Amino acid sequence: MKKYLLATLALFTFSYAENVEDLKKELEKQREIIIKLQERLNQLEQQQEVLNQTKEKLQNLRTESSIDRILSNPFSQAKFVPDISLITDFSYVSRSLTDDTYKSVQIPGFNHGFFHSHGDHGHGHEPYNAERGFNYNYSEMYISSAVDPYFDLVGVFHLGKDSFEIEEGYFQTRGLPYNLKLKGGKFYSEFGRLNKFHHHVWNFADAPLIYRAIFGEHNLNETGIQLSWLAPTPFYLLTGFEVFQGDNENNFNRNGFEVCTQINTTTKECTSNTYIKINDTKKPNLFTFFIKPSFDIGNTSILTGVSYAQGKTRINHLEDDKPHALSGDTKIYGFELTARHTLDSYRYLLLQSEYFYRKFDGTRFGYNDSGNLLTSRLEKKQAGFYVEGIYKFAQRWRGGLRYDLINKNDVFVNGKNINLPDNMYKYSAMIDFLPSEFSRIRLQYNYDRSLFTEDLKRKPNNEIILQFNLAIGAHGAHGF
Numbered sequence: 001m002k003k004y005l006l007a008t009l010a011l012f013t014f015s016y017a018e019n020v021e022d023l024k025k026e027l028e029k030q031r032e033i034i035i036k037l038q039e040r041l042n043q044l045e046q047q048q049e050v051l052n053q054t055k056e057k058l059q060n061l062r063t064e065s066s067i068d069r070i071l072s073n074p075f076s077q078a079k080f081v082p083d084i085s086l087i088t089d090f091s092y093v094s095r096s097l098t099d100d101t102y103k104s105v106q107i108p109g110f111n112h113g114f115f116h117s118h119g120d121h122g123h124g125h126e127p128y129n130a131e132r133g134f135n136y137n138y139s140e141m142y143i144s145s146a147v148d149p150y151f152d153l154v155g156v157f158h159l160g161k162d163s164f165e166i167e168e169g170y171f172q173t174r175g176l177p178y179n180l181k182l183k184g185g186k187f188y189s190e191f192g193r194l195n196k197f198h199h200h201v202w203n204f205a206d207a208p209l210i211y212r213a214i215f216g217e218h219n220l221n222e223t224g225i226q227l228s229w230l231a232p233t234p235f236y237l238l239t240g241f242e243v244f245q246g247d248n249e250n251n252f253n254r255n256g257f258e259v260c261t262q263i264n265t266t267t268k269e270c271t272s273n274t275y276i277k278i279n280d281t282k283k284p285n286l287f288t289f290f291i292k293p294s295f296d297i298g299n300t301s302i303l304t305g306v307s308y309a310q311g312k313t314r315i316n317h318l319e320d321d322k323p324h325a326l327s328g329d330t331k332i333y334g335f336e337l338t339a340r341h342t343l344d345s346y347r348y349l350l351l352q353s354e355y356f357y358r359k360f361d362g363t364r365f366g367y368n369d370s371g372n373l374l375t376s377r378l379e380k381k382q383a384g385f386y387v388e389g390i391y392k393f394a395q396r397w398r399g400g401l402r403y404d405l406i407n408k409n410d411v412f413v414n415g416k417n418i419n420l421p422d423n424m425y426k427y428s429a430m431i432d433f434l435p436s437e438f439s440r441i442r443l444q445y446n447y448d449r450s451l452f453t454e455d456l457k458r459k460p461n462n463e464i465i466l467q468f469n470l471a472i473g474a475h476g477a478h479g480f
Contacts, residue, residue: 328362
């Protein structure tokens with residue numbers, strides 16, 4: 001029994017010693033793991049310190065001024081690449097009037113035809129959809145960029161088959177105080193609703209009748225400045241004024257002329273060597289004012305406004321077959337109303353209308369059958385409007401109707417109304433398909449009863465226009 005106990009004790013002692021040795025080895029392994037974890041923790045703490053320093057630097061960079069951020073990387077190429085786009089308009093026209101007849105007709109009392117140009121400020125390109133058959137109307141290159149934190153610069157260049165024109169080239173400020181904005185250069189006036197928009201934005205392939213009658217084929221595009229103010233009201237309220245040179249050839253002009261007191265009725269040459277001189281107007285010559293409030297009622301946005309333009313008039317037709325000229329003052333009043341009701345993300349209803357009233361008071365210079373100069377007091381009171389409705393009934397489809405009317409055309413010569421036509425109207429219908437945001441295919445029909453010959457015979461015109469408008473490149477969004 002004693003031997004058995006001794007053997008058991010010896011076996012336990014050996015096992016205990018063996019377990020202690022294993023325990024020491026395990027503790028050594030644990031200590032190595034702890035050392036590695038401590039080293040890893042030190043590394044993480046160092047990385048966290050680097051992250052904190054980087055975060056602090058980024059935070060400091062965000063608080064730098066705009067000019068400091070721009071100058072922080074002077075070699076960034078993105079700062080020197082403007083938005084560039086090219087827009088092309090192409091059409092096919094079927095018209096009941098021949099091309100020769102269409103070029104000779106006019107809106108009596110307003111203009112001498114859509115192709116007539118006078119003075120030194122006429123556009124270098126023909127009207128849109130000028131001929132029967134195929135028409136390459138234009139390509140329009142648009143370039144814009146921020147100059148610095150204070151100015152944007154925009155250039156729009158009109159490229160025709162045989163012409164190149166700077167259609168717009170202007171700067172505008174980015175951050176004047178009190179919600180002011182200054183714009184300067186050559187640009188479309190803010191007068192009215194449609195005037196400031198380029199052709200590719202229009203809802204129809206041609207301008208409303210009252211626009212073509214008063215401003216001509218290419219709207220009121222002038223050189224000058226515009227100062228606008230966005231009022232701090234609970235609704236949108238934009239107001240401003242413009243000062244222009246006054247080059248619009250349908251209403252203003254600024255270059256004077258000399259009128260011979262007697263001419264040869266055949267050669268139109270001066271035979272008296274005596275002239276009446278009409279001086280140039282003061283420059284700038286054209287002043288406009290506008291105020292445009294807008295507000296929302298549910299899903300309907302309403303924009304309205306009034307505009308006013310005033311300037312001296314110098315219109316020189318002394319080189320025409322029937323020489324004459326005008327000198328006086330012109331005032332134009334405009335009222336606009338646009339309402340857009342959104343049905344869903346794609347569909348909407350749009351109603352747009354404008355009313356213009358023009359008053360001219362001055363002198364007309366002309367000649368009788370013997371070639372003797374006649375001077376007459378001339379007064380014009382003319383007005384008209386258009387109403388158009390657009391229904392976008394699917395993501396890529398729109399349809400629309402437009403009604404144009406010139407309802408007032410009172411022209412007085414020496415106080416006597418010469419009874420020009422005053423019921424000049426036009427109906428238009430269109431449907432367009434938009435394959436994408438960058439292309440449009442439009443089919444339009446015009447029933448036009450506004451055109452007359454020089455002897456005041458009405459020339460009805462039925463017209464079908466198939467229009468293709470495509471764009472490439474970066475082009476800024478158009479406002480509502």
